[in-house]
Amino acid sequence: MIDREQVLHVARLARLRLSDEDVERMAGELSGVLAHVDRIGELDLDGVEPTTHVVSLENVLRPDEPRPSWPKEAMLDRAPDPADGAFRVPSPQADAQ
Amino acid sequence: MSSELEAVIGLEIHVQLSTRTKMFCGCELSFGDEPNVHTCPVCLAHPGVLPVPNEEAIRYALKIGMALECEIAPRSIFHRKNYFYPDNPKAYQISQYDIPLAVDGRLGDIRIHRAHLEEDAAKMIHVGDSGRIHGSGASLVDFNRGGTPLVEVVTEPDLRSAAEAAEWARLLRETVRQLDVSDVNMEEGSLRVDANVSVRPSGSEELGTKTELKNMNSFRFLERGVEAELQRQRELIEAGGTVEQETLHFDPSDGTLTSLRSKEEAHDYRYFPEPDLVPLAPTEEMLREARESLPELPAARIERYEEQMGLEAEPAKFLASDPGLGGYFEEACRVAGAEVGPGGGGVEPRVVANWITGDLTATLRQRGDEEDFADPTVSAEDLAALVLMVTEKKISHGSGKAVLAALVVEGGDPAAIVEREGLAQISDAGELESIVAAAVEANPEAAEQIKAGNQKAIGAIVGAVMKETKGRADGGEVNRLILEQLGD
């Protein structure tokens, strides 16, 4: 079971502000996700290699060849607060308070 | 205190790889360009994009892993390391976790825990403060650096002093430099060293609580920072306190250490396998190619110079520090040895090393410019010829230095300089004998002291002979003649 404190902890790490109702709902939904994983854990998987991926591929790589980057203006236009050719953000320290 | 507190230090080194493009997208790497000109939807984490690893970065990482004598994982995987910070647009860094590319290695006497691949964060410019993270109002983010391939090397806690940590970090930098996979420039941040520092009673096997030191952007600061933290921990424990696990920021301007992150949030990275990337399984060909591209590295070269060429530790380390310099030394040895020929005894490598690490380095340093030993001011052949003339007593050691100085300034043939400057050693035994006799006569006090057994007094008479002959006399021979004439 995921309790209220755990939901608030994860929300803090992700910088999410949740209302009391959100916290209750999330605790229920996250508990449900873990319960589902527990059910999968009950399957007899002896002798089955663990995998980290659903497709059986490896070494999908690309050559070290530059491709044009995107125009700076196009990227900055999508930012909420561009300044001096950069992405301006609130002080991380203030955010952590 | 009844028992000494021993230092236990481990290092974490981030090496920026000098590939052409970023780790997971085709944006070019650069240093010093205007902000945000090397970005794309992948490195800015727009929705729906997919990272594709740079195969050259993997090649470089394999070289580093092999140079550190690590075991290469047959199949390693990438993980997401989750943290929320503006330098990291995805809110996770792609790194490696429980199955890194390389494990269990060694460099010199220090064990390597692991070496893994990851991507660099963007650069933050903190506005309106002194550059530190504390107390700033707003920050500007430059994503040019975001996504640069990194190899993180983690040592075991085998280092036992701040000086040893700095010395070892230098060896690591030299090793990586010679692999030609990184610029390894600490000031520019292409080599970044963090230190995990703790203390424990001498003889104990247990590890004390460690702190992590960041922001030491030179070897000198690394040494000073670790030293300051060791002192802080020792004083704390001796006063009855306990060390708390935390990350500390070293300020080289005043030597202070400041706590950087609040503890409750530290190291809660919630790693999980990166679903956008498939496993990395280096093929036989990739492994062979990496192995065959490894040059002889400093640690191996130092060992060869000491064991096969009979050098002391210091000159061996110095000459092995740069492949150009090492090659120069070996070429000079080869030429000097070859010209004496069999039966002639040859010139000992030790003597050639002394000329390079002593007189040549000093003379070049006076001139100021950085010497490139791949294209040396004084060729290895000319240096070898000079060392041979001194060894065979054709010229004195003092004259050798004068010839070397002339070679550095004007170049040319050492034998011709000896001829022109009249530096050939006085070979006429009678001539030298009479000069010595005159010098003994002119220094009666020194002569008396030598007779009374004070060997140090001989310097005054040798000096007089050298002055008279303008350094063209063999020092050993002059010594012998003085003692002979004084009836010793």
Ligand SMILES: [Zn+2]
């Ligand atoms: Zn990009």
